Amino acid sequence: xxxxxxxxxxxxxxxxxxxxxxxxxxxxxxxxxxxxxxxxxxxxxxxxxxxxxxxxxxxxxxxxxxxxxxxxxxxxxxxxxxxxxxxxxxxxxxxxxxxxxxxxxxxxxxxxxxxxxxxxxxxxxxxxxxxxxxxxxxxxxxxxxxxxxxxxxxxxxxxxxxxxxxxxxxxxxxxxxxxxxxxxxxxxxxxxxxxxxxxxxxxxxxxxxxxxxxxxxxxxxxxxxxxxxxxxxxxxxxxxxxxxxxxxxxxxxxxxxxxxxxxxxxxxxxxxxxxxxxxxxxxxxxxxxxxxxxxxxxxxxxxxxxxxxxxxxxxxxxxxxxxxxxxxxxxxxxxxxxxxxxxxxxxxxxxxxxxxxxxxxxxxxxxxxxxxxxxxxxxxxxxxxxxxxxxxxxxxxxxxxxxxxxxxxxxxxxxxxxxxxxxxxxxxxxxxxxxxxxxxxxxxxxxxxxxxxxxxxxxx
Ligand SMILES: Nc1nc2c(ncn2[C@@H]2O[C@H](COP(=O)(O)OP(=O)(O)OP(=O)(O)O)[C@@H](O)[C@H]2O)c(=O)[nH]1
Ligand SMILES: [Mg+2]
Numbered sequence: 001x002x003x004x005x006x007x008x009x010x011x012x013x014x015x016x017x018x019x020x021x022x023x024x025x026x027x028x029x030x031x032x033x034x035x036x037x038x039x040x041x042x043x044x045x046x047x048x049x050x051x052x053x054x055x056x057x058x059x060x061x062x063x064x065x066x067x068x069x070x071x072x073x074x075x076x077x078x079x080x081x082x083x084x085x086x087x088x089x090x091x092x093x094x095x096x097x098x099x100x101x102x103x104x105x106x107x108x109x110x111x112x113x114x115x116x117x118x119x120x121x122x123x124x125x126x127x128x129x130x131x132x133x134x135x136x137x138x139x140x141x142x143x144x145x146x147x148x149x150x151x152x153x154x155x156x157x158x159x160x161x162x163x164x165x166x167x168x169x170x171x172x173x174x175x176x177x178x179x180x181x182x183x184x185x186x187x188x189x190x191x192x193x194x195x196x197x198x199x200x201x202x203x204x205x206x207x208x209x210x211x212x213x214x215x216x217x218x219x220x221x222x223x224x225x226x227x228x229x230x231x232x233x234x235x236x237x238x239x240x241x242x243x244x245x246x247x248x249x250x251x252x253x254x255x256x257x258x259x260x261x262x263x264x265x266x267x268x269x270x271x272x273x274x275x276x277x278x279x280x281x282x283x284x285x286x287x288x289x290x291x292x293x294x295x296x297x298x299x300x301x302x303x304x305x306x307x308x309x310x311x312x313x314x315x316x317x318x319x320x321x322x323x324x325x326x327x328x329x330x331x332x333x334x335x336x337x338x339x340x341x342x343x344x345x346x347x348x349x350x351x352x353x354x355x356x357x358x359x360x361x362x363x364x365x366x367x368x369x370x371x372x373x374x375x376x377x378x379x380x381x382x383x384x385x386x387x388x389x390x391x392x393x394x395x396x397x398x399x400x401x402x403x404x405x406x407x408x409x410x411x412x413x414x415x416x417x418x419x420x421x422x423x424x425x426x427x428x429x430x431x432x433x434x435x436x437x438x439x440x441x442x443x444x445x446x447x448x449x450x451x452x453x454x455x456x457x458x459x460x
Pocket of ligand 1: 228229230231232233234235236237248249250251252253254255256257276277278279335336337338339361362363364365
């Protein structure tokens with residue numbers, strides 16, 4: 001009997017109009033009740049009747065994540081015969097993934113491919129031939145999806161996973177051979193060596209996991225905010241990046257009053273760039289509102305570009321901004337470098353987080369912009385993965401698989417520490433190997449039922 005509650009994205013993983021997250025199992029209604037409110041901001045989902053559909057919001061920490069329609073189907077009136085909730089949300093990958101992650105944090109487990117249909121079958125809702133018919137219908141779509149994912153995974157990600165798997169299988173083979181032939185292969189100092197290897201592999205997988213966040217950002221656009229005091233050259237920068245005169249540039253401090261937004265593709269990264277009103281302690285009511293907005297957007301940004309006017313001394317406005325950008329991903333432009341400097345890079349460095357890159361630019365003479373672009377790229381890609389929007393690990397299932405393999409490798413290290421026998425290492429190494437295999441589609445499934453149902457795509 002399946003007692004846990006499963007969740008998955010039931011629609012294609014692309015930026016489409018609508019995305020559906022399906023949740024099935026005993027806890028599904030409770031889980032969604034926790035994260036859903038109706039238009040009166042009340043948690044009422046568990047009062048809804050079966051087979052009804054409702055308008056409301058998914059909330060996280062009291063903030064609205066998305067506007068949604070939810071369908072409630074109570075057992076046995078659903079496809080799986082279990083309590084089922086479907087959330088229809090907006091189709092962006094970032095939104096769908098965030099909601100799915102939220103559902104999982106609230107107690108559901110990520111479904112295996114075909115698991116909804118498998119439950120329908122195991123609960124007597126459909127027979128195997130019906131299940132196979134469903135499979136036929138979706139398999140054509142699946143083939144495209146499969147080709148698609150193979151294409152996505154070709155290149156650096158695929159190579160990386162294969163490389164990791166090869167390193168793991170080598171160790172498994174070594175242990176197995178040594179256990180088979182102890183006379184010729186010694187395991188005497190092996191645990192120490194293996195431990196070093198584990199450290200290295202754990203480091204590499206951690207790094208790969210950190211790119212999953214970047215991968216998401218790359219598709220959706222990095223929320224980038226240009227801040228600085230009035231007249232620093234913020235709007236000039238926006239115009240250079242946009243390649244046209246999007247924002248008004250004048251020598252009057254306080255020219256930009258409201259925010260100006262622009263989507264810019266920089267190398268392979270989509271930036272959603274927001275030019276803001278120069279931050280200063282303004283008197284003028286309209287400017288004041290603009291400044292408040294600038295502060296709000298800065299707090300929410302993924303990336304901040306702080307434009308410093310190097311032709312005038314740092315002042316209280318700069319100090320306000322420096323406080324605002326604490327703990328944020330940030331790049332500082334030491335702008336107006338064509339003029340005589342009234343501050344030094346060293347002086348600026350002392351005042352901000354030491355990891356922040358400072359780049360000399362002139363947004364008037366268009367210098368230093370390439371260095372700036374490179375800094376953005378470095379910041380997001382860690383120089384590691386050759387990401388373009390086709391190659392990335394945005395897929396939550398891949399992320400889970402990476403985490404699983406990481407857990408198994410940590411377990412190997414623990415076994416070494418506890419002087420466990422060598423065959424313990426093999427077991428966890430094999431789990432790590434299999435988890436990684438899921439990412440590139442080379443998992444070994446022994447169970448026939450699993451085999452059949454694993455042909456389904458996620459959420460079916
Ligand atoms: N010499 C020099 N002048 C610059 C540079 N960048 C911008 N300027 C000039 O500085 C003035 C202000 O530029 P903007 O781009 O409007 O500055 P801003 O930061 O958007 O200003 P606000 O919108 O008022 O906050 C304009 O006269 C620009 O021509 C630079 O690198 N060097
Ligand atoms: Mg401006």
